[in-house]
Amino acid sequence: MTTETLAMSTLVVPDYDAGIAFYAEKLGFKLVEDTDLGDGKRWVVVEAPGANGSGGRLLLARDTNESQTAAFGNQTGGPVAFFLHTDDFASSHERFIAAGVEFMEEPRHEPYATVAAFADPFGNTWDLIEAKDKND
Structure with a gap:
């Protein structure tokens, strides 16, 4: 039988380093990956303490347009x-x-x-x- 697992969710941030500073330094998340993709893009993944790869990961994605910027703080609609x-x-x-x-x-x-x-x-x-x- 096939099993699916929610591995990661995307969180849009205005700046990769600001996202890392908050999640890794203040909340204690583990910085799992920070890979330069070129053209100012990075693949930044943080993981909640205790998650051990079981779905407590966030992909920190930098905003790239006005609609993403407008969604800060309202990504769930309230x-x-x-x-x-x-x-x-x-x-x-x-x-x-x-x-x-x-x-x-x-x-x-x-x-x-x-x-x-x-x-x-x-x-x-x-x-x-x-x-x-x-x-x-």
């Missing part, structure tokens, strides 16, 4: 775009704040998780989530 799971919300939240990540709200305790929204420097919204144990 809802939170990305969800970053953690097994220790308090530690991750504290580390992100220390790295300069700006949260849009105080942590809240939902029936399914502890969660707080933050935005990347490009306007995309993220939820930092520690899911509740389903056995509770």
Whole structure:
């Protein structure tokens, strides 16, 4: 039987190095690849900590036209775009704040998780989530 896996999603950024600075340096993503493709284009892939190639990768693509630039921060049409799971919300939240990540709200305790929204420097919204144990 054939198995398909979502390996990577594209995230449009205004500048490759700014994307790397935020995702790798502030959020702690691993820079998997940064290959020069010529003509100012690069193939830049970052991976969320703990993903181990299992789909937590982002291809950082530089905007190349006005419609892509206009989509910054609204790539999903309004809802939170990305969800970053953690097994220790308090530690991750504290580390992100220390790295300069700006949260849009105080942590809240939902029936399914502890969660707080933050935005990347490009306007995309993220939820930092520690899911509740389903056995509770």
